[in-house]
Every structure is written in C-alpha cells, then in structure tokens.
Amino acid sequence: MPEPAVDVVLVGFGWTGAILAEALTAAGLSVLAFERGGWRTAPNDYALPFDQDELRYMWRHHLFQNVAHTTVTFRNSPDQQALPMRRLGSFLPGAGVGGGGVHWNGQVWRFLPSDFVARSHNLERYGAGVLNATEMTIQDYPVTYEELEPYYDRFDYLCGVSGKAGNLKGAIQAGGNPFEGPRSRDYPNPPLQMTYGPSLFGKAAADLGYHPFPHPAANMSRPYTNPLGVQLAQCTYCGFCEKFGCGNDSKSSPQTTILPVLMPRPNFTLRTYCEVMKVELTRDGKHATGVSYVDENGVLGFQPANIVILSAFMLENVRQLLISGIGTPYDPRTGTGTVGKNYSYQIVSSVNVFYDDKITNPFIGAGALGMIIDDFNGDNFDHTGLGFIGGGYLGALNTGARPIETHPVPDKTPKWGAGFKRAIADNYVKTVPIVTHGAVMSHRTNYLDLDPTWRDTLGRPLMRMTFDFTDNEHKMSDYLTDKAAQIGRAMGGREVKENKRSGHYDIAPYQTTHTTGGAIIGADPKTSAINRYLQSWDVPNVFVAGANAFPQNAGYNPMGTVAALTYHCAEAIIRDYVKSPGPLVQA
Amino acid sequence: MTSGRVTRRMTLGFGAIISAIAWLFPARAIAERIGRRLPWAANATDRPDRLDERPGYIFLSPAEAAFIEAAVARLIPNDQTGPGAIEAGVPRFIDRQLAGPYGAGDHFYLQPPFPRGQPTQGWQMEAPAQVYRAAIAAVDRWASAAYGRAFVALDASTQDRALKALEDGKANLGETDAKAFFALLLQNTIEGYFADPIYGGNRDMGAWHMIGFPGARYDLRPYVCRYGEPYALPPVGLTGRG
Numbered sequence: 111m112p113e114p115a116v117d118v119v120l121v122g123f124g125w126t127g128a129i130l131a132e133a134l135t136a137a138g139l140s141v142l143a144f145e146r147g148g149w150r151t152a153p154n155d156y157a158l159p160f161d162q163d164e165l166r167y168m169w170r171h172h173l174f175q176n177v178a179h180t181t182v183t184f185r186n187s188p189d190q191q192a193l194p195m196r197r198l199g200s201f202l203p204g205a206g207v208g209g210g211g212v213h214w215n216g217q218v219w220r221f222l223p224s225d226f227v228a229r230s231h232n233l234e235r236y237g238a239g240v241l242n243a244t245e246m247t248i249q250d251y252p253v254t255y256e257e258l259e260p261y262y263d264r265f266d267y268l269c270g271v272s273g274k275a276g277n278l279k280g281a282i283q284a285g286g287n288p289f290e291g292p293r294s295r296d297y298p299n300p301p302l303q304m305t306y307g308p309s310l311f312g313k314a315a316a317d318l319g320y321h322p323f324p325h326p327a328a329n330m331s332r333p334y335t336n337p338l339g340v341q342l343a344q345c346t347y348c349g350f351c352e353k354f355g356c357g358n359d360s361k362s363s364p365q366t367t368i369l370p371v372l373m374p375r376p377n378f379t380l381r382t383y384c385e386v387m388k389v390e391l392t393r394d395g396k397h398a399t400g401v402s403y404v405d406e407n408g409v410l411g412f413q414p415a416n417i418v419i420l421s422a423f424m425l426e427n428v429r430q431l432l433i434s435g436i437g438t439p440y441d442p443r444t445g446t447g448t449v450g451k452n453y454s455y456q457i458v459s460s461v462n463v464f465y466d467d468k469i470t471n472p473f474i475g476a477g478a479l480g481m482i483i484d485d486f487n488g489d490n491f492d493h494t495g496l497g498f499i500g501g502g503y504l505g506a507l508n509t510g511a512r513p514i515e516t517h518p519v520p521d522k523t524p525k526w527g528a529g530f531k532r533a534i535a536d537n538y539v540k541t542v543p544i545v546t547h548g549a550v551m552s553h554r555t556n557y558l559d560l561d562p563t564w565r566d567t568l569g570r571p572l573m574r575m576t577f578d579f580t581d582n583e584h585k586m587s588d589y590l591t592d593k594a595a596q597i598g599r600a601m602g603g604r605e606v607k608e609n610k611r612s613g614h615y616d617i618a619p620y621q622t623t624h625t626t627g628g629a630i631i632g633a634d635p636k637t638s639a640i641n642r643y644l645q646s647w648d649v650p651n652v653f654v655a656g657a658n659a660f661p662q663n664a665g666y667n668p669m670g671t672v673a674a675l676t677y678h679c680a681e682a683i684i685r686d687y688v689k690s691p692g693p694l695v696q697a
Numbered sequence: 698m699t700s701g702r703v704t705r706r707m708t709l710g711f712g713a714i715i716s717a718i719a720w721l722f723p724a725r726a727i728a729e730r731i732g733r734r735l736p737w738a739a740n741a742t743d744r745p746d747r748l749d750e751r752p753g754y755i756f757l758s759p760a761e762a763a764f765i766e767a768a769v770a771r772l773i774p775n776d777q778t779g780p781g782a783i784e785a786g787v788p789r790f791i792d793r794q795l796a797g798p799y800g801a802g803d804h805f806y807l808q809p810p811f812p813r814g815q816p817t818q819g820w821q822m823e824a825p826a827q828v829y830r831a832a833i834a835a836v837d838r839w840a841s842a843a844y845g846r847a848f849v850a851l852d853a854s855t856q857d858r859a860l861k862a863l864e865d866g867k868a869n870l871g872e873t874d875a876k877a878f879f880a881l882l883l884q885n886t887i888e889g890y891f892a893d894p895i896y897g898g899n900r901d902m903g904a905w906h907m908i909g910f911p912g913a914r915y916d917l918r919p920y921v922c923r924y925g926e927p928y929a930l931p932p933v934g935l936t937g938r939g
Binding site for chain 2: 375474
C-alpha cells in the first residue's frame with residue numbers, strides 16, 4: 111500500500127529529531143519520524159529505583175546502540191586493516207526514542223566565538239606554521255557565535271539549564287565563566303548545589319588566580335516548567351545520569367522537554383522499530399523522493415517526502431549520505447571530496463586527588479555537577495611557543511561514582527588481589543577526580559568512509575573510521591593535565607595522580623561519545639558537505655543535523671552547539687525553504 | 698580478508714534482510730505507528746530479569762567452575778578488609794551471566810572471521826560464553842605444561858604467577874588471546890563483586906559496605922552540602938535492604 115507523502119521525513123528520533131519535529135510541526139508542516147529502536151519512557155524503561163542499575167545500563171548497554179546489528183570498523187591509520195568494533199567502548203551512541211538524549215549527562219556548553227573561526231583566528235594570531243598546514247585541515251564555520259546565540263538561548267531554556275552566566279551582553283559577571291561569548295540573558299535556573307570535592311577544587315583554582323564557575327547542567331537545580339509548558343522535577347543527586355535514564359524527570363531529554371507536547375499533534379507521526387535503508391533520489395541524483403525502510407516483519411516500504419532530514423547519530427548520518435550516493439566521498443590522498451572528511455573526537459585525561467582526612471562522598475552527584483575552569487580552553491590563553499593550538503576545560507565533576515566503574519587508587523596500586531581491594535576500600539570516599547576535556551583538530555588522515563569488507567545485518571557496508579590523536583592533541587592534553595595537577599596539588603591532599611592520555615587512540619576504553627565531523631558545515635561546496643543551514647550542497651531537499659557538521663571539535667561537549675545549529679536549520683526551512691524550495695545558499 | 702564467509706554474506710544482497718530481522722529487533726519489538734498520543738504501556742515495565750535461583754551452576758561445567766572459583770579467589774581474596782570474590786558470590790554471578798544473553802553475545806558484533814588485530818582495535822573474539830569455554834581449557838593445558846598440573850591444583854602463589862602471565866600475554870594459549878581473556882575475567886569479577894545483588898554477586902552488599910557506597914539511594918539532597926561527613930545510612934539494593 112503506498113504511503114501518503116509528508117512534508118518532512120526525519121531519519122532518527124533523538125535530540126535533533128525531536129527539536130526539528132517540534133519546530134516544523136508548530137509551523138504547520140506534516141512530519142514523520144523513523145526510529146530504528148522502540149518507544150522509551152521513564153515509567154516503562156528506566157523507572158525508579160531500577161534505573162540505578164550500573165550493571166544493566168552501563169556494562170550491558172541496555173539503552174545504547176546494539177552493535178550486534180550495526181557497528182563501525184576502526185583503524186588508526188590508512189595503512190592498517192580496519193576491524194569491526196565488536197562491542198561498544200570508547201563512545202556510547204543511544205538507541206530508541208530519545209537517542210543519546212536519554213543517557214547523556216546533560217552538559218550544555220556553547221563554543222567560544224573564536225571556535226567558529228578556528229582557522230582564520232589561529233592563522234592571524236600565530237601564523238601559518240602552527241597549523242602544520244598540509245596535515246591539519248581545520249576550517250571556519252559559515253556561521254558566527256553571534257548568529258547562533260538566539261538558538262543557544264532557546265536550547266538553554268528548553269532544557270532548563272542550571273548555571274551562572276559569566277558574560278551578559280558583554281558585561282562580565284562574577285562567579286560565571288568570564289571567557290564565554292556574550293549571553294542575551296542568564297541561565298533559566300541557578301547552579302546546582304555544590305558537593306565537597308568540586309568546592310575544594312573551586313577554592314584552590316581561585317587561589318591560583320584562575321576563574322572557577324559551576325558547570326552548566328541540564329539537571330534541575332529546582333522544579334522547572336519550560337517554554338513548551340513541560341515540567342521537570344528537582345534533581346536528587348542520586349549519581350545515575352551518565353549512561354542511565356533519569357526515572358525522576360530531573361534531567362532534560364526529548365522525553366522530559368518536548369515529547370509530551372509534540373506527540374499529540376495531528377501533523378506528527380512516529381514510526382518505531384523501522385530502519386531507514388537509504389535516501390531515495392531521482393534518476394539524476396539531484397533530488398530526494400523520500401526514504402526506503404524496513405520494519406520488524408522484514409516488510410520493505412517507501413515513504414515519499416518533500417524534505418528528508420538525517421537526524422540520527424552523526425556516524426549514521428554520514429553513512430546514510432554515502433550509502434545513498436549524496437555528495438562526493440572524501441579522498442585523503444588528494445584532499446578532494448567532502449563526505450567523510452574531518453572526522454574528529456575529544457581527548458580526555460584525568461587527575462585524582464587523594465585525602466587521608468577528608469570524606470568527599472563522590473557518589474553524591476549529577477551528570478553535569480562540578481566546578482570548572484575555562485582558562486585553558488580554545489584560545490583563552492596565549493599559545494605562543496607551546497607547539498599546539500586549541501585547548502579544553504578542566505574541573506572537578508561529580509557525575510556519580512558507580513562502584514564497578516570507579517576505582518580511584520593511588521599510583522602503583524596493583525590491578526587485582528588484596529592490594530587492589532585494600533586501595534579501593536581506603537580511597538573510594540576520600541578522593542576528588544579532576545577531568546580535562548580537550549579539543550581535537552581535524553587532520554588529513556582522520557576520516558570516515560564505507561568499509562569495503564564488513565557489513566551490517568541488512569547487508570549494507572559499515573562505516574569505516576580511520577582516526578588517531580596527533581602531536582597537537584597529545585601536547586595540548588598533557589598541558590591541560592599538568593594544569594589540573596597543579597590545582598590538585600593546591601587542594602591539600604596526600605597524593606595527586608596524573609592519568610595522561612598517551613599513545614594511539616584506543617577504541618576499547620570509554621572516553622566520550624563526542625564523535626564529530628564527516629559531513630561538515632562550510633561556505634564552499636568544494637570543502638564542505640552542507641551549508642550554513644545544514645542543507646546538502648548536492649541534494650538541496652536533504653538536510654543533515656548532528657555533530658557531523660563540526661569542521662573540527664572544540665574543547666566542549668557538543669550538544670549545545672548541535673542543538674543551536676539544528677534550531678537555526680529549522681528556522682531557515684520554515685522561513686525560506688518552504689516558500690521557495692531549493693538551495694538556501696548559492697554555491 | 699582471509700575468509701570467504703564474509704564475502705559470501707556480502708553477495709546475499711536483499712534476500713538476507715528477512716533473516717536479519719531477528720537480529721535487528723528484540724523479541725518483544727513491534728513496529729508501531731504512533732500519532733496523536735503520548736504512549737505509555739500499563740504493566741509493561743522493562744524490569745531486569747529475575748536471577749535463576751536454582752542451586753549450582755548452569756553454564757559452567759564442574760571443571761570450569763573449579764577454575765573460576767580458584768581464579769576469582771586470587772583476583773579478590775578474602776581478608777579483614779572485606780569479603781573475597783567467593784564470599785561475594787562472584788562465581789555464581791559469572792555463571793548466570795554466561796548462561797544468559799550476555800554470554801551469548803547479544804550486544805556484540807559477531808560476524809566472522811576473527812583476526813586478532815591491533816591492540817587499539819578492541820574485542821576481536823567470539824561471544825563471552827565461547828571465550829570462557831575455550832580459554833579455560835586452554836589455560837589448563839598451558840598450566841599443565843608450564844607448572845606440571847592444572848590451575849586449580851597449583852598453590853596460591855603459583856596461581857598468582859600464572860594469572861600474571863595471562864595478564865601480560867606471556868602465557869601461550871594457542872588460538873585464545875591470553876591477555877584479552879584475563880581482562881574479561883577480571884572485568885566480570887569486578888562486575889560480580891560490585892553489581893547490585895539481584896545478579897547473584899555482591900552478597901549482602903558486602904562490597905558496598907566495604908567502600909561506603911550507599912547503593913540505589915533515590916535522594917541524596919540532604920547530604921550534598923554536609924562536607925566531610927560520612928554518609929550515615931546503610932546501602933540499599935534495587936530490592937531493598939535484604
């Protein structure tokens with residue numbers, strides 16, 4: 111039976127899908143979203159108290175993408191044989207309605223104004239040498255911080271972010287982040303209450319002349335009703351945010367901020383357990399006619415649509431472009447082509463401070479609870495002579511200290527046996543973790559393409575990831591780690607242990623889910639896959655929403671910027687595209 | 698690629714889709730078209746599975762169980778600091794995990810072949826249950842050659858040396874990657890020791906008592922700003938204090 115055409119099909123229904131569906135249906139468009147997982151809601155899927163189950167959710171991946179069906183292949187460099195990532199580790203994409211928005215921490219950041227002009231800014235300040243020009247492939251965004259500010263603001267208020275502004279319309283505010291771009295107004299909620307460890311960090315950092323402030327958190331410091339009229343409850347600091355669903359509706363997710371308003375709308379339909387096979391194009395490849403999909407009975411279908419928006423996890427967005435034949439695949443030897451170009455990530459490290467006399471109870475936490483300094487992020491400090499560009503934030507975060515995952519032990523502790531057990535027993539409640547969260551620039555040989563060998567269970571090629579950290583990342587991360595240790599030593603503990611990120615990128619240990627790039631935003635179709643409105647240069651009725659848009663990764667968590675770009679896209683579709691379908695930017 | 702099996706799969710094309718559906722969607726999955734409502738299902742809560750309470754082991758053979766018991770007793774020994782892995786019930790935890798969907802690799806990509814790969818490429822083995830079955834037999838063959846007897850028959854300090862040889866990848870287990878197997882065994886031991894007791898380990902929440910973790914406490918607000926004070930209440934599990 112042929113399906114009736116809709117105005118917009120969404121491929122994937124996490125944060126970006128929900129944002130787009132809400133904005134586009136409010137403007138009167140008919141929207142149909144495909145989600146390959148099932149419906150998810152707190153009472154059914156992560157109710158209290160069993161949402162606080164570390165084994166099931168974290169270690170058995172209950173809410174994550176199941177790689178049994180689709181995964182990526184991975185290698186560090188183009189001369190290696192890529193092999194499938196057979197289990198999740200380094201990053202943890204979501205699955206099901208809400209996507210990663212169900213199990214994220216709620217860390218909501220804005221990129222610095224200079225992050226949007228990373229190439230021209232660094233060239234101007236440090237000269238061409240620092241860019242290592244033939245290998246580093248960073249680019250400017252075709253949008254500015256100032257243009258995105260209203261959309262950042264919209265996401266902050268949708269999510270009820272708890273925080274303290276550091277820059278209100280250019281006026282620096284005590285207690286906030288003095289390095290951030292100007293905000294049009296303060297956060298909708300005050301900061302979370304601060305636990306002991308982060309408060310010790312904040313005091314030491316301030317004494318050293320740095321500028322500590324509370325981490326902006328989509329965890330509610332008080333009950334909140336967002337602009338759509340959806341209510342969230344005050345966070346109880348149970349310490350099960352990251353990798354878990356919140357059974358208390360205290361963490362922003364599509365479920366707790368958008369879906370109660372969106373789902374009843376007559377011009378919205380959601381199809382669960384339906385996997386989009388690819389975007390279908392007209393014979394000349396210049397126009398999308400809709401998507402083909404398969405449901406759980408193996409029934410193939412075709413859904414016609416006027417606009418197709420890829421709104422899955424960024425790796426799947428890039429794969430859909432390549433499988434569908436939209437755009438030219440990137441070739442790392444020549445630097446030509448755009449789809450798959452500038453895959454990037456995050457580089458993280460940590461420091462542990464151990465005490466004999468202070469009980470810090472690190473299990474009291476919330477996903478984005480902590481004290482941070484931004485003095486060493488982006489270009490907030492002079493990089494002259496340092497041999498790298500970029501930076502990151504660092505700080506003491508209490509996301510919760512689940513006991514299978516969290517074993518802060520002093521240096522030279524054995525990894526098993528009586529000494530290991532003794533060290534955990536002695537230190538678990540007397541430690542403060544400091545994390546560093548660094549940018550990763552884009553490089554010529556870090557990219558995505560379709561694997562020539564390995565397939566998913568539907569017979570489609572897996573995404574092949576070729577990625578490694580370079581000298582720029584290692585130097586930058588070591589610099590951040592040393593600064594973290596300096597603050598750690600000022601916190602008055604018995605011992606400070608540095609856990610630097612050394613060697614090649616390893617896909618097994620968890621680091622962050624901040625995979626970026628591969629279908630990047632830009633001003634020129636020769637060097638970017640999508641324009642400033644996330645519109646494909648090659649097929650103008652296809653849009654791509656996600657962190658795939660980042661030309662390189664900044665030193666912040668991606669969701670705030672992903673959301674801002676997505677709102678910016680939705681507004682352009684409503685304001686311009688619907689009236690005059692076609693390219694919104696002339697190439 | 699050395700094996701023809703993957704290549705054959707590639708040529709199956711669209712016909713393979715129907716057989717792939719069982720992989721793609723969980724048993725209870727039903728594709729839905731949802732509109733004009735906010736779905737919620739009564740009595741359909743996705744609770745964790747109940748532990749199989751039958752006595753003894755389900756997956757592990759007697760010889761395999763003897764190895765697991767001996768090995769985990771060295772990984773987390775019993776002493777005055779707190780319970781050992783045996784006292785916490787870790788062998789039963791591992792047995793039940795291997796007998797269930799985790800052991801079968803329900804969240805692992807298991808398309809063959811299985812070349813070893815680089816150290817940075819992660820897990821390149823079959824499902825956990827198969828790994829344990831093959832590896833335990835291989836460890837005993839290796840231990841018999843290296844030390845003259847099976848692992849369980851070695852004294853404690855020799856067992857520690859043998860485990861160290863596995864950990865360092867210095868034990869030759871043939872097809873089995875010794876280092877990867879050790880990492881798996883240690884990870885599962887730590888899981889059983891610290892997971893909620895509903896999974897068969899962490900008996901009486903002994904590990905949580907030992908370190909001061911309060912378990913599934915819903916509301917920690919009263920303690921956020923009580924700097925330096927020990928958390929006063931005993932731990933609770935997902936099924937309460939029992």
